[in-house]
Amino acid sequence: MEMRLLRAALWRRRGMVGLAVLAVAIGSSVAAALLHVSVDVSRKVGHELRALGPNVLLVPEQVRTGEAATAAGRFLDERIVRERLASANAEGALLLYAAGRVAGRPLQAIGTDLDAARALHPGWRIGTGDRGTLMGESLMHRLGVQPGDSLTLEIAGGSGSARLRVGAMLSTGGPDDDAWWVPLPIVQRLAGLEGRVSIAQARVEASGRSIESAVANLGAPGLEVLPLHALTETEAGLLLRMGRLMLLVTIAAMLAGGLAAFGTLMDLALVRRREIALMKSLGARRRDIVRQFVYESLVIGAAGGALGWAIGVVFAIIIGRQVFHASIALHPGVPLFVMTLAIAVAVLAGLGPIRVALGVEPAGALKGD
Amino acid sequence: MGWRLIRASLGARRARLALAIIAVALGVGVAITLGTLALRVGDDLARDLRGSGPNFALLPEGGTWTPDLGGADFRPARAGATLHEDAVAGMKQTFWKNNILEAAPEIVTGARSGESPFTLVGTWFTHDVPTEDGPWPTGIARLRPRWAVDGAWPAESSDEVALGRTLAAQLGATVGASIELTVAGRPARFRVSGIVRAGGLDDRLAWAPLARVQALAARAGQIDRVWFSALVLPEPPGPAPDPEGDPATYERYMCTAYPANVARDIDSQLKGVEAHPLAEIVAGEAQVVSRLNLLMLLLALAALTVTVLGLISTSTASVLERSVEIGLLRSIGAEPAQIAGLLLGESAIVALIGGALGWLLGSASAAAIRGDVFGAGATFQPMLLPIALALALAVAVAGTLAPLRLALRLDPAEVLRG
Numbered sequence: 001m002e003m004r005l006l007r008a009a010l011w012r013r014r015g016m017v018g019l020a021v022l023a024v025a026i027g028s029s030v031a032a033a034l035l036h037v038s039v040d041v042s043r044k045v046g047h048e049l050r051a052l053g054p055n056v057l058l059v060p061e062q063v064r065t066g067e068a069a070t071a072a073g074r075f076l077d078e079r080i081v082r083e084r085l086a087s088a089n090a091e092g093a094l095l096l097y098a099a100g101r102v103a104g105r106p107l108q109a110i111g112t113d114l115d116a117a118r119a120l121h122p123g124w125r126i127g128t129g130d131r132g133t134l135m136g137e138s139l140m141h142r143l144g145v146q147p148g149d150s151l152t153l154e155i156a157g158g159s160g161s162a163r164l165r166v167g168a169m170l171s172t173g174g175p176d177d178d179a180w181w182v183p184l185p186i187v188q189r190l191a192g193l194e195g196r197v198s199i200a201q202a203r204v205e206a207s208g209r210s211i212e213s214a215v216a217n218l219g220a221p222g223l224e225v226l227p228l229h230a231l232t233e234t235e236a237g238l239l240l241r242m243g244r245l246m247l248l249v250t251i252a253a254m255l256a257g258g259l260a261a262f263g264t265l266m267d268l269a270l271v272r273r274r275e276i277a278l279m280k281s282l283g284a285r286r287r288d289i290v291r292q293f294v295y296e297s298l299v300i301g302a303a304g305g306a307l308g309w310a311i312g313v314v315f316a317i318i319i320g321r322q323v324f325h326a327s328i329a330l331h332p333g334v335p336l337f338v339m340t341l342a343i344a345v346a347v348l349a350g351l352g353p354i355r356v357a358l359g360v361e362p363a364g365a366l367k368g369d
Numbered sequence: 370m371g372w373r374l375i376r377a378s379l380g381a382r383r384a385r386l387a388l389a390i391i392a393v394a395l396g397v398g399v400a401i402t403l404g405t406l407a408l409r410v411g412d413d414l415a416r417d418l419r420g421s422g423p424n425f426a427l428l429p430e431g432g433t434w435t436p437d438l439g440g441a442d443f444r445p446a447r448a449g450a451t452l453h454e455d456a457v458a459g460m461k462q463t464f465w466k467n468n469i470l471e472a473a474p475e476i477v478t479g480a481r482s483g484e485s486p487f488t489l490v491g492t493w494f495t496h497d498v499p500t501e502d503g504p505w506p507t508g509i510a511r512l513r514p515r516w517a518v519d520g521a522w523p524a525e526s527s528d529e530v531a532l533g534r535t536l537a538a539q540l541g542a543t544v545g546a547s548i549e550l551t552v553a554g555r556p557a558r559f560r561v562s563g564i565v566r567a568g569g570l571d572d573r574l575a576w577a578p579l580a581r582v583q584a585l586a587a588r589a590g591q592i593d594r595v596w597f598s599a600l601v602l603p604e605p606p607g608p609a610p611d612p613e614g615d616p617a618t619y620e621r622y623m624c625t626a627y628p629a630n631v632a633r634d635i636d637s638q639l640k641g642v643e644a645h646p647l648a649e650i651v652a653g654e655a656q657v658v659s660r661l662n663l664l665m666l667l668l669a670l671a672a673l674t675v676t677v678l679g680l681i682s683t684s685t686a687s688v689l690e691r692s693v694e695i696g697l698l699r700s701i702g703a704e705p706a707q708i709a710g711l712l713l714g715e716s717a718i719v720a721l722i723g724g725a726l727g728w729l730l731g732s733a734s735a736a737a738i739r740g741d742v743f744g745a746g747a748t749f750q751p752m753l754l755p756i757a758l759a760l761a762l763a764v765a766v767a768g769t770l771a772p773l774r775l776a777l778r779l780d781p782a783e784v785l786r787g
Contacts (some may be wrong), residue, residue, distance in 0.1 A: 016686070016689075019682055019685070019686065022682070023678070023679060023682045026674075026675050026678050026679065027675060027679065029675075030671050030672055030674075030675045033671060034668060034671075037664070037668070041664075045657075045661065048656070048657055048660050048661075049657060051652070051653040051654075051656040051657050052421075052650070052653040052654065052657065053649055053650070053653055057569050057570065059570070121649055122652075122653065122656070123648060123649035123650065123651070123652035123653040123656075124648075124649060125648055125652070171648055172647070172648050172649045173426075173645050173646050173647040173648030173649060173650075173651070174426075174645075174647050174648075174649065176649075226568060226569045226570065226572065227568055227569075228568045228569045229515060229516065229517070229566060229567065229568030229569075230421045230422045230513060230515040230516060230567070230568060231421055231568075232568070233421075233515045234417070234418060234420055234421035234515060237417065237420075238414070238417065238418070238657075241414075241417065241742050241743065242661060244741065244742045245406070245410070245665075245738070245742045248738050248741070248742070249403060249406065249665070249668055249672075252399050252402055252403060252672065252734070253399070253403070253668070253671070253672040253675065255395070255399055256395075256396060256399040256400070256672050256675050256676045256679065257675050257679070259392060259395050259396060259399075259676075259679055261679065262392075263392050263679060263680075263682065263683030263686070264679075264682045264683055264686050266388075315671060318667075319664065319667050319668075322663065322667065323660055323663050323664045323667065324660070
């Protein structure tokens with residue numbers, strides 16, 4: 001009986017009910033989209049921060065006394081560094097600095113894994129040309145060479161030489177512009193330093209766990225881990241700020257969504273004064289009327305919430321693609337929350353007008369006053 | 370006559386009206402809040418990221434970088450050129466003086482304390498630079514706010530030194546201790562005023578007041594480089610516009626704070642210097658800021674859409690609710706245009722009051738959020754007031770006219786009968 005009444009009531013006013021479901025759906029879609037995005041935002045933003053370059057340096061442990069001992073610890077063991085980076089699951093590039101010489105002119109040669117270095121420094125601008133070696137912009141101007149020229153590189157204190165092709169031009173705007181970036185094995189061989197590197201640069205993602213524990217993971221005997229505090233603290237601050245901002249924006253958007261649904265639902269209830277009067281005059285009790293309205297609100301809220309969640313997922317996916325070029329993880333708690341929210345808004349919006357309607361004098365309302 | 374009708378109608382439905390105004394005010398308020406945030410978030414984030422340190426270096430013209438590390442003792446040709454410390458004040462006279470946030474000059478020299486050699490940097494900590502607009506307090510303490518100092522930075526022109534954490538451990542020095550050091554054979558005694566947690570290899574440096582280090586190194590007035598931090602915009606992809614073919618676009622391009630424009634202007638205004646954007650930092654920050662800006666913009670658009678749809682549906686419902694009244698008006702001979710005028714007049718008044726309130730509300734909440742998240746001061750944007758009013762009006766018109774057409778199509782007799 002109640003079910004039939006409910007079905008009939010919803011069907012008869014399907015225009016208004018449709019409008020109300022749509023209003024709830026629109027409101028909850030934004031809430032759902034924002035919740036999906038903000039649950040995931042700190043991980044995503046953390047990943048975006050890769051653009052800022054390495055945030056940790058691995059250097060030989062400085063021996064505390066005297067110069068002779070310092071010199072002994074001037075290099076890192078390539079094998080240990082690679083193993084530490086792999087076990088801490090950090091991206092890194094190994095660098096071997098060497099004083100080089102080309103046609104009698106001194107220059108700085110840096111041996112590294114060029115692909116890893118490029119991945120670690122998304123801000124590097126690399127010109128056109130072969131990428132077998134990279135030559136810094138100011139060094140290229142100083143030597144007066146072009147990409148594609150061939151030069152013979154010697155390393156001071158080493159033996160032998162290698163004929164290398166000058167690769168694409170590297171512009172970083174910093175000291176890296178004054179060096180010739182050459183594959184690591186070549187510099188190691190020329191300098192007679194097989195298996196040795198000067199430092200390693202790495203990026204540890206700050207989200208989730210603290211950078212300190214990530215840094216502790218990288219440590220090894222003879223190896224000092226130096227986080228670049230200016231950068232790591234900026235990143236941590238940025239993540240915190242973005243999280244806060246997203247929270248506040250989500251609250252604002254939910255307010256807007258709730259408000260949008262609230263107005264329509266209230267109007268829907270208000271126009272039914274006459275119907276309530278009829279029910280009262282036929283002997284319906286207050287409880288029956290309230291139950292009828294709450295059921296209606298439940299149906300509208302649930303339908304709107306479900307529809308809104310589906311639209312919100314689409315929206316979250318679009319935002320993920322556009323902003324982060326990656327998919328947004330769909331959190332299982334979100335649909336539950338959105339449905340609860342939608343039903344709560346629908347019931348709340350219905351209750352006010354019902355209280356007004358219950359005070360209605362049946363005779364007057366039926367007459368049309 | 371029409372005006373009296375509107376007044377009477379508004380007066381009769383005071384409660385509903387207040388509700389409608391509140392709905393418009395809240396809706397517009399949320400839209401203005403998110404709009405303001407989306408417009409400002411790029412700037413706020415850029416300023417926040419600038420706390421990570423300098424993004425430009427000012428070098429002597431033709432000078433090259435001294436290779437930063439690696440122990441390869443070697444100085445490239447022409448690395449000996451120097452700058453004069455007046456260059457810092459000079460930067461504040463260029464076109465971009467308002468974009469230059471902080472700066473610190475640097476003179477670098479080798480020093481030795483006992484058996485340990487280290488690098489001593491002479492710099493400003495918080496130094497008042499005279500400019501046209503009064504003194505500009507700047508220096509390393511403001512340029513690198515994220516460096517944590519245990520103790521304090523040295524006072525300007527004092528015999529104090531700040532040590533990097535690693536260096537302090539190596540020398541066994543603590544805050545307040547006195548250390549003996551020699552620069553180019555000249556001995557000096559400094560008091561350790563602070564121990565700096567700078568991170569990376571900077572933890573192996575020592576910093577002392579610029580004038581003291583210049584005197585020790587016998588290089589009065591000279592500096593090796595200036596680090597500075599400037600607010601810049603990411604350069605658009607593609608080549609610069611052609612000055613011949615499109616002078617207006619070219620003009621706008623040249624007057625935008627792109628890193629290359631800032632560097633070029635400083636190069637041409639000051640003699641013997643080269644400003645280098647630290648391209649990696651500039652590009653990295655630009656990318657982060659543009660991504661997050663895009664995120665906020667999309668969210669603001671989404672919230673705006675919801676607000677607009679919500680307000681339209683509210684006003685649609687309120688017109689539909691009045692179909693009896695509309696039927697009555699028609700049955701006593703009102704033209705559709707008169708009825709439309711009446712309803713539009715009503716919703717316009719609601720929209721204008723609600724829109725103005727919403728602007729106030731939105732500006733205040735945006736200021737509160739920015740204050741909470743970024744610690745930024747409140748700035749009201751009067752520019753957004755007409756936008757708020759236009760938005761509310763457009764929504765009111767759209768939300769009134771569509772249902773009105775429906776209501777007018779109904780037969781008055783039938784509507785009145787119920």
